Amino acid sequence: MTATAEKPDCAGSVASVSTKADVLVVGGGTAGAVAAIQAARAGAKTLLMEMGGQLGGTMTAGGVAFPGLFHAWGRQVIAGIGWELAAETVRRDGGALPDFTGTPARHSDHQLHINQFLYALLAEDKCLKAGVEIAYYEFPLSIETSAGAWLVECAGPGTRRRVACRQIVDCTGNAEAVGMLGMPRLRGEETQPGSMLFKCGAAYEPGREQLQAVYVHGADSSNSVTRTAANIAGRRAVLEQLAAGRLVHLQPETAFRESFRILGEVVITREDYVSGRLFEDAVCHAFYPVDLHTKDGVKPMPLAENVVPTVPLRALIPRGSRNIIAAGRCVSSDRLANSGLRVQASCMAMGQAAGAAAALAARQKRAPLDVPLEDIRRLLREHGAIVPGARE
Numbered sequence: 001m002t003a004t005a006e007k008p009d010c011a012g013s014v015a016s017v018s019t020k021a022d023v024l025v026v027g028g029g030t031a032g033a034v035a036a037i038q039a040a041r042a043g044a045k046t047l048l049m050e051m052g053g054q055l056g057g058t059m060t061a062g063g064v065a066f067p068g069l070f071h072a073w074g075r076q077v078i079a080g081i082g083w084e085l086a087a088e089t090v091r092r093d094g095g096a097l098p099d100f101t102g103t104p105a106r107h108s109d110h111q112l113h114i115n116q117f118l119y120a121l122l123a124e125d126k127c128l129k130a131g132v133e134i135a136y137y138e139f140p141l142s143i144e145t146s147a148g149a150w151l152v153e154c155a156g157p158g159t160r161r162r163v164a165c166r167q168i169v170d171c172t173g174n175a176e177a178v179g180m181l182g183m184p185r186l187r188g189e190e191t192q193p194g195s196m197l198f199k200c201g202a203a204y205e206p207g208r209e210q211l212q213a214v215y216v217h218g219a220d221s222s223n224s225v226t227r228t229a230a231n232i233a234g235r236r237a238v239l240e241q242l243a244a245g246r247l248v249h250l251q252p253e254t255a256f257r258e259s260f261r262i263l264g265e266v267v268i269t270r271e272d273y274v275s276g277r278l279f280e281d282a283v284c285h286a287f288y289p290v291d292l293h294t295k296d297g298v299k300p301m302p303l304a305e306n307v308v309p310t311v312p313l314r315a316l317i318p319r320g321s322r323n324i325i326a327a328g329r330c331v332s333s334d335r336l337a338n339s340g341l342r343v344q345a346s347c348m349a350m351g352q353a354a355g356a357a358a359a360l361a362a363r364q365k366r367a368p369l370d371v372p373l374e375d376i377r378r379l380l381r382e383h384g385a386i387v388p389g390a391r392e
């Protein structure tokens with residue numbers, strides 16, 4: 001074979017892209033993919049920006065593919081787009097849903113075992129079918145406001161994008177867009193460990209088993225430097241486990257349990273959570289034990305019988321803000337409440353609520369908190385969600 005001469009490329013290789021959207025969802029993870037699908041299905045022109053190369057976040061890059069909990073005390077409390085995605089993943093994978101009747105001995109018996117690879121495919125497919133534009137490998141560099149719109153400068157390899165949008169939904173897990181705007185975020189001095197998931201031994205059976213996990217103490221998702229350190233620490237810890245057998249599966253990233261939470265218009269406290277407080281502006285349920293991991297492990301504290309916590313819209317709205325909503329594990333809450341709220345079914349439900357509120361706010365040219373609550377709840381119900389309150 002003869003070598004061909006290559007011409008040097010001096011033309012400049014950065015593509016400039018300009019996007020106008022009603023709703024920009026930043027972060028295409030557990031909450032973000034659902035938020036984008038909801039916003040687009042509600043008719044909003046939606047851009048979903050994900051710094052990785054696939055959707056699903058902690059479920060797919062982190063490999064935490066056992067979403068819970070959609071059911072409580074013998075009834076379904078979270079449905080809608082997250083349930084549609086998770087249940088369809090199980091069905092198309094030939095898997096089986098748990099028996100949801102009654103109350104299981106262990107809460108984990110009601111979690112779904114999903115095939116993380118199929119989930120990423122279906123989440124992307126549903127986004128595209130809903131009309132969501134996806135921008136992988138991109139992230140915001142700066143966010144400014146001008147004449148009631150957001151101007152967001154974004155970057156990716158070889159790309160500079162300028163987004164003009166009415167509403168931002170921050171689903172980055174860390175509330176990164178909120179942080180870029182200089183709005184306050186909450187974070188404990190100590191945070192729960194992250195985990196690196198892997199499998200040693202026989203072949204990995206996605207959707208049929210849980211992966212092994214090593215704790216990554218001090219794992220911090222604040223920025224690329226701390227994320228790099230967490231990935232290196234996680235891989236080193238896996239390397240030390242290899243005596244246990246052949247490595248047949250390793251997730252690409254350490255998964256993070258805790259980072260920044262927004263300081264919202266309401267902060268959900270542990271008392272609110274364990275008492276199942278029905279907030280007057282509740283937009284979804286959450287259900288999981290208080291589940292704080294420490295250096296010594298975790299002792300889940302189950303909720304008392306018939307308690308089902310709720311999430312108010314105001315816990316998704318950064319305090320004093322207009323036109324930005326946050327959803328997912330960064331929900332405004334204290335550490336103990338957050339240790340239960342952060343699970344995947346709840347993140348999906350918050351994502352759907354945020355997507356609905358953002359789409360309506362963009363359509364009505366109002367801030368999300370000025371949209372009549374009944375409009376948001378009606379839209380959520382139309383899209384299969386369960387809204388806490390009288391008409392459940």
Ligand SMILES: Cc1cc2nc3c(=O)[nH]c(=O)nc-3n(C[C@H](O)[C@H](O)[C@H](O)COP(=O)(O)OP(=O)(O)OC[C@H]3O[C@@H](n4cnc5c(N)ncnc54)[C@H](O)[C@@H]3O)c2cc1C
Nearest residue numbers: 027029030031051057058068139173195255328329343344
């Ligand atoms: C080890 C572990 C075990 C767990 N066990 C369970 C369990 O058994 N059951 C359960 O239901 N939950 C469990 N959880 C909790 C749950 O998985 C997470 O809290 C939840 O998935 C978080 O969802 P999220 O949407 O907030 O964030 P993520 O799913 O992490 O999504 C955030 C997304 O934003 C992207 N992003 C971040 N910054 C930017 C940026 N600047 N620009 C663009 N994109 C960005 C990320 O790449 C990612 O895709 C566990 C968590 C961990 C870590």
